[in-house]
Amino acid sequence: MTKTIPAYQRIKNAILDNIHSGKWQAGNAISTEMALAEEFGVSRMTVNRALKELSEERVLERRQGSGTFVAQQQFNHTFVEVRNIAEDLKSANRDYEAQVVSKRAITADMLDNELRRKFGIDEGAIIDEGATSVNAIAQTDASDEAVLYEVKIIHFADGQPIQFEERWVDAKKVPKFIDQDFSVVNTSDYLIAKSPLESGSYTIRALAAPDEIAEFLQIAPQSPTLVLRRQTYSAGQVVTFVKMWHAGDRYQFSGEL
Structure with a gap:
């Protein structure tokens, strides 16, 4: 309906x-x-x-x-602390490498329920017949038009996989995202430069590694992992949603109070 x-x-x-x-x-x-x-x-x-x-x-x-x-955005230098794993590892004097597993454009008919919910994309939304604005008409999902970009990346420390990143980005807000070489360009750095972040929310959970994730992290299936899930906003809308899987025995989160 x-x-x-x-x-x-x-x-x-x-x-x-x-x-x-x-x-x-x-x-x-x-x-x-x-x-x-x-x-x-x-x-x-x-x-x-x-x-x-x-x-x-x-x-x-x-x-x-x-x-x-x-509004003159006061978040040009983001309020959200987005960690750059490349810089973290280099500052710890560890060799860093990123390997892009895949990247693709996702059309409206390819979205699962989680991505629709995260990005506020209504599967059945249509424009009412009285709409006269060209901008309003442009809101209609076209089945052959990219609505999100997806990239999957393995991050290595000293040749060992330490993080597997699954990221989705609003294709309209950051149209050149998919063209970047993410073995060289860090995803978070690029997004902050192109669409300054206003706010965000995240969760960290301990989960058993599914087979595909285990293969990317070179660990046994069902091994413990720490999963950071984060969504960040610019101008009141979600720009990116990311899942970062970490091998539980190779990674920890820390900070200062």
Whole structure:
């Protein structure tokens, strides 16, 4: 069964598209409430809801008597501490190497439920018939158009696999991601440079290694692993979701309080 995307959400999506595409830069004034209401064929109250939510998400800044502006993002140097395994190993005087196992573009019909949920992609979402905005129409999933990029990488320390990375990236927000050579370029460094991170969340769990993961890490199947799962946000939306599998007897997480 298909669902209709609420009008206020269509407006939010269109504004975010303009920001991510570079049409609206930080500090730029966006279209007025009246102009947006006319563009989308909705009431100003609906537009106000969209702008209010984007302001609360620190994407926009509303200035009384002046209008609404793209917020000057204060997270250009991310609040999220994203560890770079290459730098960590090199700083420990260990030889580092990355081996790309695979990378591919993923279309909407290839998504599993977890990825749809993480990236907020509704399998049955359609645009309501009253939509007049080109940006709104562009929200429709095309079965032959990439919505995510996937890359799988083995990270080695002194010739021994220490981490297996499975990463998914929003193809629209970071369109050149799939073109990078990740045996040379670190995924996290590239994403921070191209789409500065605003916030994130993560979990760390101890799991028995499935056969495929065990093979990549060169450990016995069902051996203990530490799995870091992290999603990070820019401009209020998920940019990347990653699973990092670590051989339990070769890796530990530590920090200072």
